[in-house]
Amino acid sequence: MSTPNTIPVIDLNDYLSDDKNKKQKFVDNVGAALKDVGFFALTNHGLPQDLVSEAYSISEKFFKLDEATKRKYENLEIQGQRGYTSFGREHAKDHDAPDLKEFWHVGQDLSDGHKLADVYPQNIWPKELPSFETTMKDIYQQLERCSLQILEACSLYIGEDKSLFRDMAVDGNTILRLIHYPPIPEDANPASVRAAAHEDINLITLLIDATTSGLEIMDRNGNWLPVVTPRGCIIVDSGDMLQNASNGFYKATTHRVVNPNDSRSRRFSMPFFVHARSEVPLNPIASCVAKTGGEKKYPDITAGEYLHQRLKEIGLS
Ligand SMILES: O=C(O)CCC(=O)C(=O)O
Numbered sequence: 482m483s484t485p486n487t488i489p490v491i492d493l494n495d496y497l498s499d500d501k502n503k504k505q506k507f508v509d510n511v512g513a514a515l516k517d518v519g520f521f522a523l524t525n526h527g528l529p530q531d532l533v534s535e536a537y538s539i540s541e542k543f544f545k546l547d548e549a550t551k552r553k554y555e556n557l558e559i560q561g562q563r564g565y566t567s568f569g570r571e572h573a574k575d576h577d578a579p580d581l582k583e584f585w586h587v588g589q590d591l592s593d594g595h596k597l598a599d600v601y602p603q604n605i606w607p608k609e610l611p612s613f614e615t616t617m618k619d620i621y622q623q624l625e626r627c628s629l630q631i632l633e634a635c636s637l638y639i640g641e642d643k644s645l646f647r648d649m650a651v652d653g654n655t656i657l658r659l660i661h662y663p664p665i666p667e668d669a670n671p672a673s674v675r676a677a678a679h680e681d682i683n684l685i686t687l688l689i690d691a692t693t694s695g696l697e698i699m700d701r702n703g704n705w706l707p708v709v710t711p712r713g714c715i716i717v718d719s720g721d722m723l724q725n726a727s728n729g730f731y732k733a734t735t736h737r738v739v740n741p742n743d744s745r746s747r748r749f750s751m752p753f754f755v756h757a758r759s760e761v762p763l764n765p766i767a768s769c770v771a772k773t774g775g776e777k778k779y780p781d782i783t784a785g786e787y788l789h790q791r792l793k794e795i796g797l798s
Protein backbone atom coordinates (compact mmCIF):
# COMPACT_ATOMS: atom_id res chain seq x y z
CA MET A 482 0.00 0.00 0.00
CA SER A 483 1.36 3.44 -0.80
CA THR A 484 1.86 6.02 1.97
CA PRO A 485 -1.01 8.54 2.09
CA ASN A 486 -0.29 12.13 1.04
CA THR A 487 0.40 14.37 4.03
CA ILE A 488 -0.62 17.69 2.43
CA PRO A 489 -3.65 18.58 0.23
CA VAL A 490 -3.30 17.71 -3.47
CA ILE A 491 -4.75 20.34 -5.83
CA ASP A 492 -5.25 20.17 -9.60
CA LEU A 493 -4.24 23.23 -11.67
CA ASN A 494 -6.45 22.00 -14.53
CA ASP A 495 -9.47 22.96 -12.43
CA TYR A 496 -8.38 26.59 -12.55
CA LEU A 497 -7.77 26.48 -16.30
CA SER A 498 -11.17 24.92 -16.94
CA ASP A 499 -14.11 26.85 -18.46
CA ASP A 500 -16.31 25.35 -15.77
CA LYS A 501 -16.91 28.02 -13.12
CA ASN A 502 -17.47 25.44 -10.39
CA LYS A 503 -14.10 23.83 -11.06
CA LYS A 504 -12.37 27.19 -11.00
CA GLN A 505 -14.04 27.99 -7.70
CA LYS A 506 -13.02 24.58 -6.34
CA PHE A 507 -9.37 25.37 -7.13
CA VAL A 508 -9.62 28.77 -5.43
CA ASP A 509 -11.28 27.25 -2.36
CA ASN A 510 -8.74 24.43 -2.11
CA VAL A 511 -5.68 26.68 -2.54
CA GLY A 512 -7.02 29.28 -0.11
CA ALA A 513 -7.95 26.75 2.55
CA ALA A 514 -4.63 24.89 2.19
CA LEU A 515 -2.48 28.01 2.61
CA LYS A 516 -4.66 29.27 5.45
CA ASP A 517 -4.80 26.00 7.41
CA VAL A 518 -1.67 24.02 6.46
CA GLY A 519 0.60 26.50 4.66
CA PHE A 520 1.51 23.74 2.14
CA PHE A 521 -0.10 21.87 -0.75
CA ALA A 522 0.91 19.76 -3.75
CA LEU A 523 0.04 21.01 -7.26
CA THR A 524 -0.73 18.47 -9.98
CA ASN A 525 -1.21 19.06 -13.73
CA HIS A 526 1.10 22.07 -13.45
CA GLY A 527 2.12 21.83 -17.11
CA LEU A 528 5.90 21.59 -16.64
CA PRO A 529 7.19 18.97 -19.08
CA GLN A 530 8.84 16.07 -17.24
CA ASP A 531 11.72 16.19 -19.77
CA LEU A 532 12.46 19.77 -18.79
CA VAL A 533 12.49 18.92 -15.08
CA SER A 534 14.81 15.93 -15.67
CA GLU A 535 17.11 18.05 -17.82
CA ALA A 536 17.27 20.77 -15.16
CA TYR A 537 18.20 18.21 -12.49
CA SER A 538 20.78 16.62 -14.75
CA ILE A 539 22.46 19.99 -15.46
CA SER A 540 22.33 20.95 -11.81
CA GLU A 541 24.06 17.68 -10.89
CA LYS A 542 26.75 18.29 -13.53
CA PHE A 543 27.41 21.75 -12.18
CA PHE A 544 27.80 20.66 -8.55
CA LYS A 545 30.17 17.86 -9.67
CA LEU A 546 32.64 20.45 -11.00
CA ASP A 547 35.70 20.96 -8.82
CA GLU A 548 35.54 23.48 -6.00
CA ALA A 549 37.86 26.02 -7.66
CA THR A 550 35.69 26.11 -10.79
CA LYS A 551 32.50 26.53 -8.80
CA ARG A 552 34.02 29.32 -6.71
CA LYS A 553 34.70 31.34 -9.88
CA TYR A 554 30.94 31.89 -9.88
CA GLU A 555 30.61 32.94 -6.24
CA ASN A 556 30.10 36.70 -5.97
CA LEU A 557 30.16 37.83 -2.37
CA GLU A 558 29.73 41.48 -3.39
CA ILE A 559 26.13 40.71 -4.36
CA GLN A 560 25.76 38.28 -1.41
CA GLY A 561 25.27 35.32 -3.73
CA GLN A 562 22.06 36.78 -5.17
CA ARG A 563 23.16 35.30 -8.51
CA GLY A 564 25.42 32.34 -9.25
CA TYR A 565 27.05 30.06 -6.72
CA THR A 566 26.99 30.02 -2.89
CA SER A 567 29.47 27.57 -1.38
CA PHE A 568 28.83 24.86 1.19
CA GLY A 569 28.16 25.99 4.76
CA ARG A 570 27.56 29.69 4.09
CA GLU A 571 23.83 29.97 4.85
CA HIS A 572 22.21 29.28 8.22
CA ALA A 573 18.58 29.52 9.32
CA LYS A 574 17.39 32.50 11.35
CA ASP A 575 18.18 31.99 15.08
CA HIS A 576 20.28 28.87 14.30
CA ASP A 577 24.05 29.42 14.17
CA ALA A 578 25.16 26.06 12.76
CA PRO A 579 25.33 26.30 8.94
CA ASP A 580 23.02 24.29 6.67
CA LEU A 581 24.70 21.35 4.86
CA LYS A 582 24.12 22.59 1.32
CA GLU A 583 25.57 24.52 -1.61
CA PHE A 584 23.39 26.29 -4.18
CA TRP A 585 23.03 28.41 -7.30
CA HIS A 586 20.67 31.35 -7.83
CA VAL A 587 18.96 32.30 -11.09
CA GLY A 588 16.99 35.58 -11.10
CA GLN A 589 14.76 37.59 -13.43
CA ASP A 590 16.07 37.93 -16.93
CA LEU A 591 14.45 41.15 -18.13
CA SER A 592 14.96 42.52 -21.63
CA ASP A 593 17.28 45.50 -22.16
CA GLY A 594 15.30 48.67 -21.73
CA HIS A 595 12.89 47.16 -19.17
CA LYS A 596 12.60 49.65 -16.31
CA LEU A 597 13.83 47.08 -13.77
CA ALA A 598 16.57 45.58 -15.98
CA ASP A 599 19.30 47.51 -14.15
CA VAL A 600 17.76 47.12 -10.71
CA TYR A 601 18.38 43.37 -10.40
CA PRO A 602 21.88 41.87 -10.58
CA GLN A 603 22.72 40.29 -13.95
CA ASN A 604 22.38 36.53 -14.12
CA ILE A 605 25.60 34.53 -14.17
CA TRP A 606 25.92 31.42 -16.41
CA PRO A 607 28.59 28.72 -16.04
CA LYS A 608 30.71 28.48 -19.20
CA GLU A 609 31.34 24.77 -18.57
CA LEU A 610 27.68 23.90 -19.25
CA PRO A 611 26.37 25.45 -22.47
CA SER A 612 22.73 24.35 -22.04
CA PHE A 613 22.49 25.62 -18.44
CA GLU A 614 21.21 29.07 -19.46
CA THR A 615 18.39 28.03 -21.81
CA THR A 616 17.17 25.22 -19.56
CA MET A 617 17.12 27.32 -16.40
CA LYS A 618 15.44 30.27 -18.16
CA ASP A 619 12.81 27.90 -19.51
CA ILE A 620 12.04 26.30 -16.15
CA TYR A 621 12.02 29.74 -14.48
CA GLN A 622 9.33 30.95 -16.90
CA GLN A 623 7.21 27.84 -16.45
CA LEU A 624 7.35 28.13 -12.67
CA GLU A 625 6.57 31.84 -12.85
CA ARG A 626 3.45 31.10 -14.91
CA CYS A 627 2.19 28.63 -12.26
CA SER A 628 3.05 30.98 -9.41
CA LEU A 629 1.01 33.85 -10.84
CA GLN A 630 -2.01 31.54 -11.22
CA ILE A 631 -1.69 30.45 -7.58
CA LEU A 632 -1.40 34.08 -6.44
CA GLU A 633 -4.63 34.85 -8.34
CA ALA A 634 -6.36 32.10 -6.38
CA CYS A 635 -4.98 33.50 -3.09
CA SER A 636 -6.47 36.91 -3.97
CA LEU A 637 -9.86 35.54 -5.04
CA TYR A 638 -10.18 33.42 -1.89
CA ILE A 639 -10.09 36.52 0.33
CA GLY A 640 -12.69 38.26 -1.87
CA GLU A 641 -10.25 40.61 -3.63
CA ASP A 642 -9.62 41.11 -7.33
CA LYS A 643 -7.46 38.30 -8.75
CA SER A 644 -4.73 40.79 -9.59
CA LEU A 645 -4.01 41.77 -5.96
CA PHE A 646 -1.14 39.39 -5.07
CA ARG A 647 -0.38 38.49 -8.67
CA ASP A 648 0.52 42.06 -9.60
CA MET A 649 2.91 42.34 -6.65
CA ALA A 650 4.98 39.51 -8.13
CA VAL A 651 5.01 40.52 -11.81
CA ASP A 652 8.70 41.21 -12.66
CA GLY A 653 9.39 40.55 -8.96
CA ASN A 654 12.72 39.72 -7.38
CA THR A 655 11.93 36.00 -7.78
CA ILE A 656 14.74 33.46 -7.45
CA LEU A 657 15.18 29.90 -8.72
CA ARG A 658 17.55 28.12 -6.32
CA LEU A 659 19.28 24.91 -7.40
CA ILE A 660 20.36 23.12 -4.23
CA HIS A 661 22.84 20.29 -3.74
CA TYR A 662 22.93 18.57 -0.36
CA PRO A 663 26.14 16.49 -0.58
CA PRO A 664 26.96 13.44 1.57
CA ILE A 665 27.23 14.52 5.21
CA PRO A 666 30.91 15.40 5.85
CA GLU A 667 32.50 13.54 8.76
CA ASP A 668 33.60 16.78 10.35
CA ALA A 669 30.18 18.45 10.01
CA ASN A 670 29.03 20.48 12.99
CA PRO A 671 26.81 18.04 14.96
CA ALA A 672 24.18 20.78 15.22
CA SER A 673 24.00 21.15 11.42
CA VAL A 674 21.26 19.66 9.26
CA ARG A 675 20.58 19.89 5.53
CA ALA A 676 18.17 22.77 6.08
CA ALA A 677 17.38 23.82 9.66
CA ALA A 678 13.82 24.71 10.63
CA HIS A 679 12.72 27.94 8.93
CA GLU A 680 9.89 29.75 7.23
CA ASP A 681 10.37 31.04 3.70
CA ILE A 682 10.82 34.80 3.42
CA ASN A 683 8.94 35.37 0.16
CA LEU A 684 5.26 35.41 -0.94
CA ILE A 685 5.02 31.76 -2.01
CA THR A 686 7.53 29.02 -2.88
CA LEU A 687 7.17 26.37 -5.59
CA LEU A 688 9.28 23.27 -5.03
CA ILE A 689 9.65 20.82 -7.86
CA ASP A 690 9.81 17.27 -6.50
CA ALA A 691 13.26 16.79 -4.94
CA THR A 692 15.40 13.77 -5.82
CA THR A 693 14.94 12.14 -2.39
CA SER A 694 12.78 12.55 0.70
CA GLY A 695 13.82 14.64 3.69
CA LEU A 696 11.41 17.60 3.65
CA GLU A 697 9.31 17.89 6.81
CA ILE A 698 6.71 20.41 7.98
CA MET A 699 5.70 21.30 11.51
CA ASP A 700 2.04 20.76 12.32
CA ARG A 701 -0.01 22.89 14.71
CA ASN A 702 0.96 20.71 17.67
CA GLY A 703 4.67 21.13 16.99
CA ASN A 704 5.13 17.63 15.51
CA TRP A 705 7.31 17.11 12.44
CA LEU A 706 5.53 15.46 9.49
CA PRO A 707 7.44 14.12 6.46
CA VAL A 708 5.95 15.64 3.29
CA VAL A 709 4.52 12.82 1.16
CA THR A 710 2.99 13.75 -2.23
CA PRO A 711 2.23 12.14 -5.58
CA ARG A 712 5.32 11.89 -7.80
CA GLY A 713 5.91 14.66 -10.29
CA CYS A 714 3.89 17.33 -8.49
CA ILE A 715 5.06 20.75 -7.34
CA ILE A 716 4.95 21.48 -3.61
CA VAL A 717 3.71 25.00 -2.83
CA ASP A 718 4.06 26.85 0.47
CA SER A 719 3.24 30.33 1.70
CA GLY A 720 6.02 32.50 3.09
CA ASP A 721 6.40 35.38 5.53
CA MET A 722 5.67 38.10 2.97
CA LEU A 723 2.22 36.65 2.19
CA GLN A 724 1.65 36.17 5.90
CA ASN A 725 2.53 39.85 6.48
CA ALA A 726 0.31 41.19 3.67
CA SER A 727 -2.59 38.96 4.74
CA ASN A 728 -2.18 39.85 8.45
CA GLY A 729 -1.54 36.20 9.26
CA PHE A 730 -4.56 34.86 7.35
CA TYR A 731 -2.17 32.82 5.18
CA LYS A 732 0.39 30.95 7.31
CA ALA A 733 4.15 30.68 6.77
CA THR A 734 4.63 27.14 8.02
CA THR A 735 7.94 26.04 9.56
CA HIS A 736 9.74 23.34 7.58
CA ARG A 737 13.18 21.72 7.40
CA VAL A 738 15.22 19.12 5.49
CA VAL A 739 16.55 16.36 7.74
CA ASN A 740 19.81 14.45 7.31
CA PRO A 741 19.50 11.08 5.54
CA ASN A 742 19.85 7.68 7.21
CA ASP A 743 22.61 6.92 4.74
CA SER A 744 25.06 9.78 5.28
CA ARG A 745 26.68 9.10 1.87
CA SER A 746 23.54 9.90 -0.09
CA ARG A 747 23.05 13.19 -1.93
CA ARG A 748 19.93 15.22 -2.49
CA PHE A 749 19.06 17.80 -5.14
CA SER A 750 16.10 20.19 -4.94
CA MET A 751 14.90 23.28 -6.78
CA PRO A 752 12.86 25.81 -4.81
CA PHE A 753 11.45 28.79 -6.71
CA PHE A 754 11.06 31.71 -4.29
CA VAL A 755 8.37 34.07 -5.58
CA HIS A 756 9.07 37.64 -4.48
CA ALA A 757 7.29 40.94 -4.94
CA ARG A 758 9.05 43.84 -6.65
CA SER A 759 11.12 45.75 -4.09
CA GLU A 760 8.91 48.85 -4.01
CA VAL A 761 5.70 46.88 -3.29
CA PRO A 762 4.17 47.54 0.15
CA LEU A 763 3.43 44.38 2.12
CA ASN A 764 1.19 46.33 4.51
CA PRO A 765 -1.58 44.18 5.99
CA ILE A 766 -4.61 44.41 3.66
CA ALA A 767 -7.75 45.85 5.28
CA SER A 768 -10.00 42.92 4.29
CA CYS A 769 -7.51 40.47 5.84
CA VAL A 770 -7.22 42.53 9.01
CA ALA A 771 -11.02 42.27 9.26
CA LYS A 772 -10.86 38.48 8.80
CA THR A 773 -8.18 38.03 11.47
CA GLY A 774 -9.69 39.74 14.50
CA GLY A 775 -9.69 43.39 13.36
CA GLU A 776 -6.24 44.30 14.62
CA LYS A 777 -3.11 44.81 12.55
CA LYS A 778 -0.54 42.22 13.71
CA TYR A 779 2.21 42.85 11.14
CA PRO A 780 4.18 45.97 10.13
CA ASP A 781 3.78 48.28 7.15
CA ILE A 782 6.95 47.55 5.18
CA THR A 783 8.04 47.29 1.55
CA ALA A 784 9.22 44.00 0.06
CA GLY A 785 12.71 45.46 -0.46
CA GLU A 786 13.11 46.51 3.18
CA TYR A 787 11.69 43.19 4.39
CA LEU A 788 14.10 41.15 2.27
CA HIS A 789 17.10 43.17 3.39
CA GLN A 790 16.28 42.61 7.07
CA ARG A 791 15.77 38.89 6.60
CA LEU A 792 18.87 38.23 4.48
CA LYS A 793 20.97 39.73 7.26
CA GLU A 794 19.47 37.26 9.70
CA ILE A 795 20.52 34.25 7.60
CA GLY A 796 24.08 35.37 6.85
CA LEU A 797 23.47 36.33 3.19
CA SER A 798 23.67 40.11 3.52
O1 LIG B 1 15.27 21.23 -0.32
C1 LIG B 1 14.08 21.27 -0.03
O2 LIG B 1 13.31 20.34 -0.28
C2 LIG B 1 13.49 22.49 0.66
C3 LIG B 1 14.47 23.59 0.84
C4 LIG B 1 13.88 24.78 1.54
O3 LIG B 1 12.97 24.69 2.32
C5 LIG B 1 14.42 26.12 1.24
O4 LIG B 1 15.48 26.22 0.59
O5 LIG B 1 13.79 27.12 1.67
Ligand SMILES: [Fe+2]
Pocket residue numbers: 679680681736
Ligand atom coordinates in the same frame (compact mmCIF):
# COMPACT_ATOMS: atom_id res chain seq x y z
FE1 LIG C 1 12.13 26.65 2.74
